[in-house]
Amino acid sequence: MLLLASAGTWLITKRINTQKGRLLVDEQTGKKILLKKKHTFFYIPVRYWVFILIVAAIVVFLVKAFKIAG
Template identity: 40%
Template sequence: MIIWSGWGALTALIAGAALFGSILLDPALARLGVPTPTGVVLVWVAAAVLNWILGTRLNNRPGRELVDPRTGQVVVLRPRHTLFWIPMQYYSVLLLLIGALAVLGSLGGGVSRTRV
């Protein structure tokens, strides 16, 4: 079950699009002679940047100021955009880590074991 508030679910969609994009872009760049992890790095960095920009813009919007008539206290109502209670812009670090792990996985894919 995915728990989100506001547009926080957009982070999961961005990560899914990055995964799909890296699956499609990596073989296409390999046919052009570009090294294998380059496409993966580009896609995950772009996803992290997009997620950071959207998250900071959505979570830094000004809120509505309401005044309590009895006490005169000002209350600011601001919508939050979270995924699993974490603001969506902080998932950009996780997207970069996923990209780094994907690169490490693509580099270490050629290891073979020999029996003695």
Template identity: 35%
Template sequence: MIIWSGRGIFSILVLLLSVALFMSVLGNAYLQYAFSLSFFVAGVFSWVMGRKWNSDEGKTLVDKKTGQEFSVKPHHSIFWIKMQYWGPVFIILGLLVMFLMGQE
């Protein structure tokens, strides 16, 4: 089960779509490259778009009954971790896949 908030699911979707694309283009002979490239693409996407989407200052709302102001900020995450922090994780996973599968 994948738990996300906001647009965080797009990181997983980009990863899955890029795996499908690279597997169809590169085939089984270059399996390690297909997975590594997919992790790199998902990592760059997560970092760039996560920083953009989570950097919004949000909205300040006023409670009509109490007059108290509070701020609502966007939160785009996967498994309670902000989307941009998945970028380096995906890139590290891509490097691990490249080097570990390359030794076989």
């Protein structure tokens, strides 16, 4: 289940990161600023949750595998 959640998170992240931001130019300085939404979950960017879920799936698998064997 965690691997499926990881795959779903990866697909969502891929879609979110392709969205374009909004470019603003300060009239006084001419400085350009790109505004984009930040997508986080518990202050961690969503793109990193893919790897967190994969590691969690591996840990759960190993715990169950050694519990059955031991």
